[in-house]
Amino acid sequence: MRRVKAGVLRKFTASVFEAAGTPEDIAETVSNMLVKANLCGVDSHGVIRITEYIGEMDRGQYKVKERPKIIKEKGGIGIVDGRWGFGQITGIMAMELAMKKAKTHGIGAVIAKRTNHIGRVADYTELAIKNKMIGFGLTNGGVAVAPWQGKDGLLGTNPISYGIPAWRGDPIVMDYATSVSSYGKIDIYRSKGKELPNGWVQDKEGNPSNDPGFFSKGGTILTFGGYKGYGLNLVVESLGGALLGEGVSDEFVGQNGTYMQAIDVEHFIPFAKFGKDIDKLVTKMRKSRPAPGYTEVLVPGDPERRAFAERSKAGIELNDAIWEMTMKTAKRFGVEEPETV
Amino acid sequence: MRRVKAGVLRKFTASVFEAAGTPEDIAETVSNMLVKANLCGVDSHGVIRITEYIGEMDRGQYKVKERPKIIKEKGGIGIVDGRWGFGQITGIMAMELAMKKAKTHGIGAVIAKRTNHIGRVADYTELAIKNKMIGFGLTNGGVAVAPWQGKDGLLGTNPISYGIPAWRGDPIVMDYATSVSSYGKIDIYRSKGKELPNGWVQDKEGNPSNDPGFFSKGGTILTFGGYKGYGLNLVVESLGGALLGEGVSDEFVGQNGTYMQAIDVEHFIPFAKFGKDIDKLVTKMRKSRPAPGYTEVLVPGDPERRAFAERSKAGIELNDAIWEMTMKTAKRFGVEEPETV
Numbered sequence: 001m002r003r004v005k006a007g008v009l010r011k012f013t014a015s016v017f018e019a020a021g022t023p024e025d026i027a028e029t030v031s032n033m034l035v036k037a038n039l040c041g042v043d044s045h046g047v048i049r050i051t052e053y054i055g056e057m058d059r060g061q062y063k064v065k066e067r068p069k070i071i072k073e074k075g076g077i078g079i080v081d082g083r084w085g086f087g088q089i090t091g092i093m094a095m096e097l098a099m100k101k102a103k104t105h106g107i108g109a110v111i112a113k114r115t116n117h118i119g120r121v122a123d124y125t126e127l128a129i130k131n132k133m134i135g136f137g138l139t140n141g142g143v144a145v146a147p148w149q150g151k152d153g154l155l156g157t158n159p160i161s162y163g164i165p166a167w168r169g170d171p172i173v174m175d176y177a178t179s180v181s182s183y184g185k186i187d188i189y190r191s192k193g194k195e196l197p198n199g200w201v202q203d204k205e206g207n208p209s210n211d212p213g214f215f216s217k218g219g220t221i222l223t224f225g226g227y228k229g230y231g232l233n234l235v236v237e238s239l240g241g242a243l244l245g246e247g248v249s250d251e252f253v254g255q256n257g258t259y260m261q262a263i264d265v266e267h268f269i270p271f272a273k274f275g276k277d278i279d280k281l282v283t284k285m286r287k288s289r290p291a292p293g294y295t296e297v298l299v300p301g302d303p304e305r306r307a308f309a310e311r312s313k314a315g316i317e318l319n320d321a322i323w324e325m326t327m328k329t330a331k332r333f334g335v336e337e338p339e340t341v
Numbered sequence: 342m343r344r345v346k347a348g349v350l351r352k353f354t355a356s357v358f359e360a361a362g363t364p365e366d367i368a369e370t371v372s373n374m375l376v377k378a379n380l381c382g383v384d385s386h387g388v389i390r391i392t393e394y395i396g397e398m399d400r401g402q403y404k405v406k407e408r409p410k411i412i413k414e415k416g417g418i419g420i421v422d423g424r425w426g427f428g429q430i431t432g433i434m435a436m437e438l439a440m441k442k443a444k445t446h447g448i449g450a451v452i453a454k455r456t457n458h459i460g461r462v463a464d465y466t467e468l469a470i471k472n473k474m475i476g477f478g479l480t481n482g483g484v485a486v487a488p489w490q491g492k493d494g495l496l497g498t499n500p501i502s503y504g505i506p507a508w509r510g511d512p513i514v515m516d517y518a519t520s521v522s523s524y525g526k527i528d529i530y531r532s533k534g535k536e537l538p539n540g541w542v543q544d545k546e547g548n549p550s551n552d553p554g555f556f557s558k559g560g561t562i563l564t565f566g567g568y569k570g571y572g573l574n575l576v577v578e579s580l581g582g583a584l585l586g587e588g589v590s591d592e593f594v595g596q597n598g599t600y601m602q603a604i605d606v607e608h609f610i611p612f613a614k615f616g617k618d619i620d621k622l623v624t625k626m627r628k629s630r631p632a633p634g635y636t637e638v639l640v641p642g643d644p645e646r647r648a649f650a651e652r653s654k655a656g657i658e659l660n661d662a663i664w665e666m667t668m669k670t671a672k673r674f675g676v677e678e679p680e681t682v
Contacts, residue, residue, distance in 0.1 A: 075417070075448075076447045077446070106416045107450040108417075109448040109604060146632070149637070150631055150632055150635075154625055154629055162576045172572075172575055174573070174576065176568075206632030224566040225567075226566075227517075228566060230641070234505070238475070242615050242622070243604075244609075245614060245615075248618050248622040261448075263450060268585075269583075269585070273586060274583050280589060280592070281582075284495055285488045285575075288488060290490055291548075297491040299488075300568070
């Protein structure tokens with residue numbers, strides 16, 4: 001295990017992407033977002049992705065110099081073409097366009113096609129929060145998840161995120177896979193050689209499994225909350241696949257089929273009134289009594305905020321497997337190992 | 342147990358509401374929607390509600406002659422005032438306005454204040470489906486649900502619904518409480534004197550319980566899928582409470598705080614292309630292999646469609662408790678018992 005300060009890790013990450021031909025501003029944005037994921041405790045979406053992205057460049061999936069373009073803008077909606085550049089840049093453009101639409105029309109919705117991995121969906125709904133808007137985002141991709149009661153891998157882990165802005169207190173930031181676990185989280189278990197918790201995955205025959213290597217053996221991830229998460233998963237296939245014209249299920253031809261939506265609160269109610277109610281909601285939850293076996297009640301976004309505060313001070317831990325994989329990648333581009341603490 | 346044909350039950354239901362002073366057209370619409378819930382197998386939202394609505398009239402909560410009004414319309418959004426008439430009429434107006442907005446702007450969002458019980462949220466997202474739009478709806482209310490890891494009843498059962506239109510095949514119609522169970526479903530158990538399944542509710546100390554009478558003893562319902570359903574539940578508090586200015590949690594002053602949204606598919610992609618992908622998605626799911634212990638894979642909306650087909654032929658079963666309660670209510674207004682089969 002190594003520990004690296006966020007600033008150092010950011011510089012390191014940007015250097016690798018730049019050395020691989022990425023324009024400086026893009027490398028910086030992507031690096032900020034990956035390291036932010038680590039800071040937030042979401043290691044599955046952190047610098048573990050450097051090697052994956054570089055691999056995608058090797059096989060021509062990433063066009064590192066490409067920038068997204070708005071190809072349609074009408075009323076409250078928009079369409080962005082990601083042009084297979086970094087998905088993060090496309091995601092930002094999509095949410096910014098959705099917010100622009102919301103500013104004028106009260107609500108805006110933007111889809112982004114030909115989009116590579118966008119990272120944490122919360123990064124975009126947090127953009128909406130910063131602008132006093134309610135953000136919603138989702139992204140489709142992969143076939144690691146089985147439909148409810150099924151055993152075939154036909155669906156993506158298909159995350160969704162809601163961002164609800166508050167007045168003076170912390171906002172509500174919900175962000176999760178509609179499967180029990182994201183694929184990235186499972187990867188973390190695999191990289192540590194740890195068994196998966198019960199109820200996450202099944203083997204290729206549809207029997208319960210704890211094997212972190214289930215996927216290469218034909219296994220599948222379950223949807224969260226049974227048929228309820230399954231329903232939401234299909235919504236992501238629809239809004240992040242069919243609506244884009246990139247297909248659905250195992251015929252989806254995109255990487256991260258993305259839908260971003262913003263609601264401008266002020267069109268409905270003065271923001272102060274709304275925000276104060278959200279402050280109240282958050283406070284009520286946190287001050288409520290925990291059930292037996294728990295010591296506190298949280299709101300969505302609290303675990304990430306805590307990790308962020310702690311890791312901003314102490315640095316980011318990277319386990320040996322991730323460290324070695326990443327340094328091997330960096331070495332290819334002549335980028336030196338980051339300083340550890 | 343009695344069995345009644347849908348048409349007979351509709352006429353009976355409308356007669357009770359009319360006898361209680363409801364204008365004929367409103368009584369007919371509400372009656373159609375309640376009986377449709379029974380037909381769809383969602384007895385919790387069916388004629389079991391007649392007695393509840395009449396009780397609400399007794400205490401002045403329902404203004405049976407009032408009709409909703411649009412009080413704001415701007416860009417892609419709108420605000421409806423339900424004026425405490427029947428919630429179903431308000432819900433229809435809200436979704437119709439959202440669809441009108443979507444037709445022009447690509448997406449539309451409408452909130453409805455001062456709204457009584459709207460019934461099944463799917464009734465409104467199905468309206469969107471009929472118009473080749475993607476419908477989304479939610480409604481806030483009650484304090485029967487505990488936050489994740491908590492034991493205080495601070496949240497509503499807060500249902501959400503998505504309706505995804507298809508081309509030639511069946512659409513995807515997702516509709517569920519963000520708690521493990523709706524309050525109505527629990528009421529069905531209670532009316533049958535049956536114990537609740539494991540994992541639905543907890544007692545006032547936050548310990549697991551199967552007691553269908555948990556609520557009057559200070560118990561609470563759990564959110565579905567742990568922290569994930571909890572996150573969605575807070576979204577409903579935000580969009581169906583704070584955004585309306587009706588407050589949140591136990592300070593919510595509404596009955597069913599409602600948010601309706603429609604996306605006009607044609608603004609993004611030709612509907613035929615989208616719809617055919619949804620046909621494909623539905624078919625892929627249904628044709629996929631079931632996991633051990635299951636005989637088939639379904640899509641959201643299938644259970645309701647099956648119940649609808651079966652009950653349209655065989656009639657609707659009403660258990661003795663519901664029958665007696667409802668007939669007692671009808672008798673007050675001099676409405677005769679419906680013919681049974």
